[in-house]
Amino acid sequence: MNIFDLAAGTAQAPGPAEAHCSRKGCRAPAAWQLLWNNPKIHTPDRRKIWLACPEHRGWLEEYLQQRGLWKETLPQPAGQDH
Template identity: 50%
Template sequence: MVWRNPKLHTEGRRKVWLACEDHREHLRDFVQLRGFLLEVVGVDELTEADG
């Protein structure tokens, strides 16, 4: 999950939480419900901007 808390992080900040397939949907829902979700990508799709 690539996410950002807009109350804490600047517009360009991207944070990453990794999740296995069994927990990905639960974590995505948790982050999305709070309005933090930017996108869901595979590990091989992360960039240097993602830390």
């Protein structure tokens, strides 16, 4: 899309973005949701979500677990983006 498309009214809305792994520098498709919360700043029922590819799932889980933040890991539903 460019400014000329906008002016002509021919701009198309972007399609859904693919969910990518949250590991820095990784652009692989996400297969897992890592649910976590920081008890110092979040209510107990609040869940933040990091997305993980199969390669980085273990690393991200360990990172959260070492800090006492990890709650659970769930499969990333097909076609769902965050």
